[in-house]
Amino acid sequence: MMTFKxxxxxxxxxxxxxxxxxxxxxxxxxxxxDSIHFLIPGGAGGGWDGTARGTGEALTKAGLVGTASYENMxxxxxxxxxxxxxxxxxxxxxxLMVNSTPIVIRSLTGVFPHNFRDLTLVSGTIxxxxxxxxxxxxxxxxxxxxxxxxxADPSKTAVGGGSVPGGMDHLVAAMVMEAAGKDALGVKYxxxxxxxxxxxxxxxxEIAALSTGFSEAVxxxxxxxxxxxxxxxxxxxxxxxxxxxxxxxGIDTSFVNWRGFFGAPGMPADKVAMYQEAITKMxxxxxxxxxxxxxxxxNIHNSGDDFKTFLEAQEKVIGDLMKKLGFL
Amino acid sequence: MLEGILLGLxxxxxxxxxxxxIGGCLIGTFIGMLPGLGxxxxxxxxxxxxxxxxxxxxxxxxxxxxxxxxxxxxSTSSILLNAPGVAGTxxxxxxxxxxxxxxxxGKALTIAAIASFCGGTIGAILLMVFAPALSSVALLFHSAExxxxxxxxxxxxxxxxxxxxxxxxxxxxxxGLMLATVGEGALFNLPRFTMGLMDLxxxxxxxxxxMAMFALPEALFLVLNPITSQSGSSSEIKDMRITxxxxxxxxxVIGRQSIQGFFIGVLPGAGATIASFLGYxxxxxxxTKEEQELFGKGSVKGLAAPETANNAACTGSFVxxxxxxxxxxxxxxxxxxxxxxxxxxxxxxxMIDEPQIFWAVIISMYIGNFVLLILNLPLIPxxxxxxxxxxxxxxxxxxxxxxxxxxxxxxxATELLLLVGFGICATALRFADYPLAxxxxxxxxxxxxxxxxxxSMQLYDGVAFIWERPMTLGLLxxxxxxxxxxxxxxxxxxxxxxxxxDGD
Numbered sequence: 001m002m003t004f005k006x007x008x009x010x011x012x013x014x015x016x017x018x019x020x021x022x023x024x025x026x027x028x029x030x031x032x033x034d035s036i037h038f039l040i041p042g043g044a045g046g047g048w049d050g051t052a053r054g055t056g057e058a059l060t061k062a063g064l065v066g067t068a069s070y071e072n073m074x075x076x077x078x079x080x081x082x083x084x085x086x087x088x089x090x091x092x093x094x095x096l097m098v099n100s101t102p103i104v105i106r107s108l109t110g111v112f113p114h115n116f117r118d119l120t121l122v123s124g125t126i127x128x129x130x131x132x133x134x135x136x137x138x139x140x141x142x143x144x145x146x147x148x149x150x151x152a153d154p155s156k157t158a159v160g161g162g163s164v165p166g167g168m169d170h171l172v173a174a175m176v177m178e179a180a181g182k183d184a185l186g187v188k189y190x191x192x193x194x195x196x197x198x199x200x201x202x203x204x205x206e207i208a209a210l211s212t213g214f215s216e217a218v219x220x221x222x223x224x225x226x227x228x229x230x231x232x233x234x235x236x237x238x239x240x241x242x243x244x245x246x247x248x249x250g251i252d253t254s255f256v257n258w259r260g261f262f263g264a265p266g267m268p269a270d271k272v273a274m275y276q277e278a279i280t281k282m283x284x285x286x287x288x289x290x291x292x293x294x295x296x297x298x299n300i301h302n303s304g305d306d307f308k309t310f311l312e313a314q315e316k317v318i319g320d321l322m323k324k325l326g327f328l
Numbered sequence: 329m330l331e332g333i334l335l336g337l338x339x340x341x342x343x344x345x346x347x348x349x350i351g352g353c354l355i356g357t358f359i360g361m362l363p364g365l366g367x368x369x370x371x372x373x374x375x376x377x378x379x380x381x382x383x384x385x386x387x388x389x390x391x392x393x394x395x396x397x398x399x400x401x402x403s404t405s406s407i408l409l410n411a412p413g414v415a416g417t418x419x420x421x422x423x424x425x426x427x428x429x430x431x432x433x434g435k436a437l438t439i440a441a442i443a444s445f446c447g448g449t450i451g452a453i454l455l456m457v458f459a460p461a462l463s464s465v466a467l468l469f470h471s472a473e474x475x476x477x478x479x480x481x482x483x484x485x486x487x488x489x490x491x492x493x494x495x496x497x498x499x500x501x502x503x504g505l506m507l508a509t510v511g512e513g514a515l516f517n518l519p520r521f522t523m524g525l526m527d528l529x530x531x532x533x534x535x536x537x538x539m540a541m542f543a544l545p546e547a548l549f550l551v552l553n554p555i556t557s558q559s560g561s562s563s564e565i566k567d568m569r570i571t572x573x574x575x576x577x578x579x580x581v582i583g584r585q586s587i588q589g590f591f592i593g594v595l596p597g598a599g600a601t602i603a604s605f606l607g608y609x610x611x612x613x614x615x616t617k618e619e620q621e622l623f624g625k626g627s628v629k630g631l632a633a634p635e636t637a638n639n640a641a642c643t644g645s646f647v648x649x650x651x652x653x654x655x656x657x658x659x660x661x662x663x664x665x666x667x668x669x670x671x672x673x674x675x676x677x678x679m680i681d682e683p684q685i686f687w688a689v690i691i692s693m694y695i696g697n698f699v700l701l702i703l704n705l706p707l708i709p710x711x712x713x714x715x716x717x718x719x720x721x722x723x724x725x726x727x728x729x730x731x732x733x734x735x736x737x738x739x740x741a742t743e744l745l746l747l748v749g750f751g752i753c754a755t756a757l758r759f760a761d762y763p764l765a766x767x768x769x770x771x772x773x774x775x776x777x778x779x780x781x782x783x784s785m786q787l788y789d790g791v792a793f794i795w796e797r798p799m800t801l802g803l804l805x806x807x808x809x810x811x812x813x814x815x816x817x818x819x820x821x822x823x824x825x826x827x828x829x830d831g832d
Contacts, residue, residue, distance in 0.1 A: 223675030
């Protein structure tokens, strides 16, 4: 079985290599790795899925990696894939798992028995800011209006989001209210099981505002469906230059939902370095730029030790906040 | 608008687009026929192909063709093998499978094909005429109304509460609702009833449970009981003609359900599944006493209603997708992702900015429906022959696809253990003569019922939404009537019979 697999992989690799002779755009000298296997802790079509497949597409099209394969392993909100990678560490040196901010949040709440320290940190690659949006016909035009509406009638000013209470969207909403000097737990947070349903609820007037990812909001804002009243970035984002940041409006909040790649524990150092180098080189390629622009991602590159520092800082900030808010 | 339609016709009738529609429908139908493979997995597989074509109109026409092809094909496995691969065709198996067992497989497939065609075509006409105006209808429903709508959907179980079965049907429904609470709900931060198992944290999968309730016990029954299952089924496949009386019976059903199904499909939180259950419940309740007896035992009306409704609803679900950019179901969410990847942003500006895409999609729906009808009608006698396959070949085939379907959606081997475990329980329950359909209805509706209920409770700080929102109240009253009317009628009939007896 194993020999067959190897044989087939070698065959594909050689077929790709043969093709690359014919196509001068794929220069042979660039190739860093023969193959990468991406482990996706959720189903097809989600954010993790898009990140892994987009990264794989850019890496292979740019000729940095020979072939990319993908495996969706849903279960336990991502916990199953983490467990799998740890249990089968020795046979998974060729595997990269995609993950994002929830690995930090869910380890803190104890939903996951593991945390990011149990894995090999390869690289944080992209990020997405959070945004608070309102419907296009809403009388609310900025954060000050939203806060005034909240002060006038807290129970009628519900904020919705696409995550569970205590999850990322709730955390962002609570963080913003906290920074604005309100009682973060007093905000009525209404959870929806998908971003689309939350958006429908916003447009139907069921909720006053929606806490969501910036890239999700930006398409609907361009279509004139919603108004973005606050972004959690430090400076305005080029994709929506009219959208004000939280900081501009006197609310000292910044937040970015990162996405990145992890390896199995005990992955050999030379292998880790190869992955990191391939990802670092990827940023300069037009193929990556195309994938990035298509998805509205922001490049936030943290490799190796930087990634560790970044994650530890985020764990501390989020952990403190969750304790303060009473989520922990 | 006329200009737009002409532009759409021009785009949709090019050779390339026609090939896309035909290709999409063919792929969708054939994969959809395999038990356990729903439109979501098929579309996810086709997305890379569609995106690499680069032309957004061609891509969405191909994907839409795959989508309704899969729904159409899904009804085939529901009817022939009692193995619904999509939640939307569960209701089709309620009457379709009994018909196939009675040797009317050909007729059942014909009715399904015609009902789907009519539902899809009438839906497409409604979409063309009303799409721009309907975007506001899509936003009419709040969580409170969705909760009430799910309650109306649950009233479909009344159809299985035949004489002496009321208690059993209720028990199974409650069991289904309980199974829906397993895992980490969308609204709670804690896992429930997972017994500490990580594999249960995402809850039980629909395909797993559907296969365990329907397909697996069926296959086991074929093994355990080879003599009775062989009689009758395969011999009379030729009989695929619909009699004039049957045509007259299903025509009004198709008419009503096309419209009802379409409007339910327009609501972003409802979709084809709810439409098919509601269609089944409504048609059963307005049928005459004698016809009601037939529901669940092979009624042509009971087959036509959900088949029409789910196809009309699929068409309807394009309204929020194209006019608001809001996906109403998992499948349309994947379609939305594909569109965005092709630099098309669905929303109110789509019709103005890129009318050729908007109208080409709608026109391609007509073509798609014709293709499906032409493709399916002549093939029915051959498809129905599946039942004539000797049991010792058919059973492994069913088992293989049942297991594969459960595995492929999640890529999770635990699903297989769950499938077998639940399948054995379901077989035991069938021996004890418990109806299994109410369990599945409870499971499918349970999650949405609970989510919408708890959201409404939060928004209104209590149950005030029941009387503060007139539409919610209205829907709940309809649900009560649908549940109580049959037993009230039965009681009156019984009293009258007793009265006559006393008088003698």
